[in-house]
Amino acid sequence: METIAQTGVPLPQEGPQRQPSQEAISIRGFLETSFLDWPGKVVSVLFLPGCNFRCPFCHNHALVLNPGGLEEIPRSYIMARLAELEGWVDGVCISGGEPTIHPYLPSFIAEIKSLGLPIKLDTNGSNPHVLQSLVEEGLVDSVAMDVKGPLDEVNYSRAAGVPVDLEKIRESICFLKQGKVDYRFRTTVVPALHKEEDLLHLAHHLSGSSSFTLQNFNPEDPLDPQLKGTSPYTEEWLQEMEVRISSILHH
Numbered sequence: 001m002e003t004i005a006q007t008g009v010p011l012p013q014e015g016p017q018r019q020p021s022q023e024a025i026s027i028r029g030f031l032e033t034s035f036l037d038w039p040g041k042v043v044s045v046l047f048l049p050g051c052n053f054r055c056p057f058c059h060n061h062a063l064v065l066n067p068g069g070l071e072e073i074p075r076s077y078i079m080a081r082l083a084e085l086e087g088w089v090d091g092v093c094i095s096g097g098e099p100t101i102h103p104y105l106p107s108f109i110a111e112i113k114s115l116g117l118p119i120k121l122d123t124n125g126s127n128p129h130v131l132q133s134l135v136e137e138g139l140v141d142s143v144a145m146d147v148k149g150p151l152d153e154v155n156y157s158r159a160a161g162v163p164v165d166l167e168k169i170r171e172s173i174c175f176l177k178q179g180k181v182d183y184r185f186r187t188t189v190v191p192a193l194h195k196e197e198d199l200l201h202l203a204h205h206l207s208g209s210s211s212f213t214l215q216n217f218n219p220e221d222p223l224d225p226q227l228k229g230t231s232p233y234t235e236e237w238l239q240e241m242e243v244r245i246s247s248i249l250h251h
């Protein structure tokens, strides 16, 4: 059987691009204050269930594979707490899972925004039209898009764990690069999936972007158990790559 390079995970033949839900959004995780999820800000983070990707390095895989196993946090409780936290937090980060798979996301965000809190969206960029309409309707103030790897079908699908329509990824990248909203691209780096040349290749695709950061994968409990306990790149290697990438982005 064909497998994801060096991970042993079967290479998927097909995968959902969107997991439709006719139900209102359920919230499966709530972090009241985080200093890490929106650079320079203190934010609350909401975790929405489900994802259309199966990245082998995903550390939120309970939300992706078995969201029903996580306790649902009542929306009324979240709204009441966010109202109380106003003045203590600078905004709210909508994360997941992949938030854009939820049809009710715009109304959900509008409800939070009515509290006067700026919104940051975390996304894998697979639903560019949802992303664009959220930005154009003024519902999100910042976007962090995870770019999974170099923009070729085989490598990208390996890193995402499902076949990916690269045109949609390119569309999201292209839209964000227009600068209509504050944005940053980021890539979680795994030695089994990303070589030096892959990251430099990706940097060329993201050339002109205002922000592209690398982050090491967490080997403690990744979605693919075969990655568990494997060694990430050293921080020194990552920093060196970021310097080289920066010179490509801003040449």
Ligand code: SF4
Residues within 6 Å of the ligand: 051, 052, 053, 054, 055, 057, 058, 059, 060, 061, 064, 096, 097, 098, 124, 146, 160
């Ligand atoms: S890391 Fe991949 S599988 Fe996990 S939530 Fe993000 S896009 Fe989905």
